[in-house]
Amino acid sequence: MTHLRPYSPLLLALIMSGCALGPDYQRPQLDLPAQYHDNTDTVSTTHLGQQSWRQYYRDPNLQRLIEQALAQNLDLQSTASKLRAARSQVTVTDAALYPELSLSASGERSVDSGLTSTDPDIEDTLYLAGVVSWELDLWGANRRRSQASYANLLSSEQQMALATVSLISDVASRYYQWLDVEQRYRISASTVELRFKELELARLRRANGVISGLEVRQAEVEYQSARVTLPQLDFERKQTANQLRILLGSFDQALQPDTRVDQPFQQLPDNLSVGVPSAMLTQRPDVQVAEQQLIAATANVGVAKTAFFPSFTISGSYGHESEQLGDILDSQGVTWSLLGGLTAPLFNAGRISAEYDIAKENAEQALLAYRAVVLTAYFEVNDAINAYRRSQLAITAQEELVASSTEYVRLARLRYTNGVATSLDLLDAQRQLFSAQLALSQIKRDRMQSMVNLYRSLGGGANSAAAQQG
Numbered sequence: 001m002t003h004l005r006p007y008s009p010l011l012l013a014l015i016m017s018g019c020a021l022g023p024d025y026q027r028p029q030l031d032l033p034a035q036y037h038d039n040t041d042t043v044s045t046t047h048l049g050q051q052s053w054r055q056y057y058r059d060p061n062l063q064r065l066i067e068q069a070l071a072q073n074l075d076l077q078s079t080a081s082k083l084r085a086a087r088s089q090v091t092v093t094d095a096a097l098y099p100e101l102s103l104s105a106s107g108e109r110s111v112d113s114g115l116t117s118t119d120p121d122i123e124d125t126l127y128l129a130g131v132v133s134w135e136l137d138l139w140g141a142n143r144r145r146s147q148a149s150y151a152n153l154l155s156s157e158q159q160m161a162l163a164t165v166s167l168i169s170d171v172a173s174r175y176y177q178w179l180d181v182e183q184r185y186r187i188s189a190s191t192v193e194l195r196f197k198e199l200e201l202a203r204l205r206r207a208n209g210v211i212s213g214l215e216v217r218q219a220e221v222e223y224q225s226a227r228v229t230l231p232q233l234d235f236e237r238k239q240t241a242n243q244l245r246i247l248l249g250s251f252d253q254a255l256q257p258d259t260r261v262d263q264p265f266q267q268l269p270d271n272l273s274v275g276v277p278s279a280m281l282t283q284r285p286d287v288q289v290a291e292q293q294l295i296a297a298t299a300n301v302g303v304a305k306t307a308f309f310p311s312f313t314i315s316g317s318y319g320h321e322s323e324q325l326g327d328i329l330d331s332q333g334v335t336w337s338l339l340g341g342l343t344a345p346l347f348n349a350g351r352i353s354a355e356y357d358i359a360k361e362n363a364e365q366a367l368l369a370y371r372a373v374v375l376t377a378y379f380e381v382n383d384a385i386n387a388y389r390r391s392q393l394a395i396t397a398q399e400e401l402v403a404s405s406t407e408y409v410r411l412a413r414l415r416y417t418n419g420v421a422t423s424l425d426l427l428d429a430q431r432q433l434f435s436a437q438l439a440l441s442q443i444k445r446d447r448m449q450s451m452v453n454l455y456r457s458l459g460g461g462a463n464s465a466a467a468q469q470g
Contacts, residue, residue, distance in 0.1 A: 019138075019139070019140055020139070020140025020143050020144055020302055021139045021140055021141075021144075021302050021305045021306050021309075022140070022144055022298075022299070022301045022302020022303070022304075022305045022306075023298055023301060023302065024298075025294070025295045025298045025299070027281075027291070028294075028367060028370065028371065030281075030371065030374055032277040032278055032280075032374070032378065033277055033378070034276065034277075035276055035277065036274055036276075036277060036378070036381050036382050036385060047273040047274050047275035047279070047458060048273060048274060048454065048455055048458050049274070049275065049279070049283050049284075049455065049457075049458025049459035049460065049461065049462075050275070050283070050459070050461070051455075051461055052461045053066060053168050053460070053461045055461075056455055056461065057168075057172055059175075061175075062171070062172060062175050065171055065175060065244070065248060066168055066171050066172070068248050068249075068250070068253070069167055069168070069171045069247050069248050069249070070164065070167065070168075072248060072249030072250065073167055073247060073248070073249050074249050075163065075167070076163055076164065076167055079159060079160050079163040080160060082156060082159070083156045083157060083159075083160045086152055086153045086155075086156035086157075087153060087156075089149055089152070089153070090146075090149045090150055090153050092149075093142075093145050093146055093148075093149035094146050094149070096135070096137075096142040096145065096146075097137060097142050097143065097146060098134075099132050099133065099134035100132070100133050100134065101130065101131070101132050102130070102131045102132075102133075103128075103129075103130055103131070104127070104128075104129050104130075104131050104317065104319070105127065105128045105129075106126075106127045107124070107125070107126050107127070108124070108125045108126075108127075109122060109123070109124050109125075110122070110123050110125075111123070123323070124323050124324070125321065125322075125323060126321065126322050126323070126324070126325055126328055127319065127320075127321050127335075128319050128320050128321075128328055128329075129317045129318060129319020129320070129335065129336075130317065130318055130319060131315070131316070131317045132314075132315065132316050132317070133313065133314070133315040133316075134313065134314050134315070135311060135312065135313045136311075136312040136313070136314065138309075138312060139305075139306035139309050140302060140306065141302070141303050141306035141307075141311075144299045144300070144302035144303045144306070145299070145303055147295070147296075147299040147302075148295075148296040148297075148299035148300050148303070149296075151292045151293070151295040151296035151299065152292070152293075152296050154288075154292045154295075155288075155289050155292035155293055155296070158285040158286075158288040158289045158292060159285070159289055161285040161288075161462045162285035162286055162289060162462070164462075165285060165456060165459070165460035165461070165462050166456075167247065168460060168461075169452050169453075169455070169456040169460055170247055171244070171247050171248070172448075172452045173449055173452050174240060174243055174244040174247060175244065176445055176448040176449060176452070177240050177445060177449075178237065178240040178241055178244055178255065179445070180441050180442060180444065180445035181233060181236045181237040181240050182237055183441040183444075184233055184438050184441045184442070185230070185233040185234065185237055187434070187437045187438060187441065188226060188229045188230055188233055188434075188438075189230065191226045191430075191434050192223065192226045192227045192230065194430075195219070195222050195223040195226050195227075195430070196223055198219055198222075198223075199216075199219040199220055199222075199223045202215060202216045202219040202423070203216055211423065215422075215423040218423060218424065218427055219423065219427070222427050222430065222431065225431075226434065241255050274381065274385065274454075274458055275458070277378055277381075279459075280374065280377050280378065280381070280459070281374070283458065283459035283462065284377050284457075284458075284459045284462065285459070285462045286373055286377065287370075287373055287374055287377055289373075290366075290369055290370040290373040290374075291370055293366050293369070293370075294363070294366040294367055294369075294370045296366075297359075297362045297363040297365075297366035297367075298363050298366075300359050300362065300363070301356075301359045301360055301363050303359070304352075304355050304356040304358070304359035304360075305356055305359075307345065307352045307355065307356070308345065308352055308356070309344075310342050310343060310344035310345075311342070311343050311344075312340070312341070312342055313340070313341045313342075313343075314338075314339070314340050314341075315338075315339045315341070316336070316337060316338040316339065317335075317336060317337050318334075318335075318336040319334075319335055319336070320333040320334060320335065321333050321335045377457070380453075380457040381454075381457045381458060383453075383457075384450065384453045384454035384456075384457045384458075385454065387450040387453065387454075388447070388450040388451060388454050390450075391443065391446050391447035391450045392447070394443050394446070394447075395440075395443050395444060395447050398436065398439055398440045398443045399440065401436045401439075401440075402433070402436045402437055402440050405429070405432050405433035405436045405437075406433060408429045408432065408433070409426075409429045409430055409433050411429075412425050412426045412428075412429035412430075413426055413429075
């Protein structure tokens with residue numbers, strides 16, 4: 001062992017450099033429930049949140065819009081820029097782990113004062129040397145900074161995934177809102193056209209003395225009641241289309257509604273496969289963002305703790321000095337230096353202790369924020385499941401109401417034509433059908449929105465979306 005004695009200071013430095021002060025991160029115990037809902041499927045290996053958005057949103061028109069939004073949305077491009085900056089920041093932080101090498105070159109020409117020297121000479125000095133400096137990471141400050149920087153990078157990556165998932169969900173939500181407005185506009189326009197024909201028929205029957213002027217006025221009221229809905233619906237459909245264009249990053253994106261009204265309203269199985277709550281920890285980007293921020297805050301506690309201890313630096317140079325440029329590399333002009341330095345805190349009016357306390361409180365706040373995000377995420381999934389199931393029941397009941405109202409109008413028109421029923425009966429039946437059709441469109445929209453919210457709350461295909469964004 002005596003032959004290792006000359007190297008013992010170096011070995012000691014290497015051993016100490018393996019230590020890092022401060023707490024190591026451990027994922028908090030969250031005691032999540034075993035499942036979201038009593039009647040949900042937790043056995044399936046693949047749940048809705050793990051499906052790619054192409055598998056989930058099967059409408060080709062919507063898929064094209066999502067593709068355009070992913071390529072052109074300005075907010076998403078801004079988030080991508082922040083991600084690239086975070087990647088570069090890791091390189092900046094990790095650079096402190098290694099020695100810094102530089103090249104120093106200088107030239108000087110000087111002359112002595114004629115007042116102090118009887119024979120002043122002009123002197124030239126040329127200097128060329130390599131310089132190395134290194135702060136020994138004995139207490140792990142730089143490694144903790146590296147951990148925090150890498151956690152911030154992962155947080156930025158998850159923020160990119162979160163922005164992507166949010167954009168996909170927003171496009172889908174706006175798309176279904178736009179479909180609903182277009183559908184209600186078509187229903188209203190069709191109803192206005194139908195009631196205008198009935199008004200013309202009522203006027204003809206009044207001219208022939210079959211009905212009274214009161215019934216004509218009633219037909220006019222029903223016609224104008226349907227007609228007055230068109231301006232507001234026209235405004236809503238244009239406004240919704242413009243909101244969709246903002247997401248697409250386009251000034252003049254052409255939007256054409258599918259003439260097959262019911263085609264975009266896809267179906268999901270009644271037995272929802274939503275996985276288990278613990279899957280949120282790796283599936284939802286917002287949860288992962290909060291966890292990476294907790295990791296960074298934990299590492300910063302170690303950084304603050306190292307400030308209580310001395311810092312060690314080593315610097316040296318090796319080069320040549322000469323009076324002539326041609327002799328700059330001459331062996332007799334070699335010059336070198338080696339310097340070791342120690343800086344230890346003695347008095348700072350409690351600043352280091354206060355900064356350490358701040359770091360610990362920041363870590364505690366990050367822990368609480370992480371728990372809050374997980375708690376919120378759990379109930380978001382539960383609420384989305386309940387909303388979807390409520391919409392399933394509502395849409396079934398409303399479809400039955402529309403079918404009954406349609407049959408009611410048919411029978412009322414038949415009775416009115418045969419002179420058995422009055423025009424009031426027919427108008428009342430038509431009014432109920434009109435309201436039921438508008439409500440059905442809105443309920444379909446709510447159902448699709450519940451599907452969007454459910455998919456988003458389960459992670460919204462974050463892994464596949466992040467993979468697409470690179």
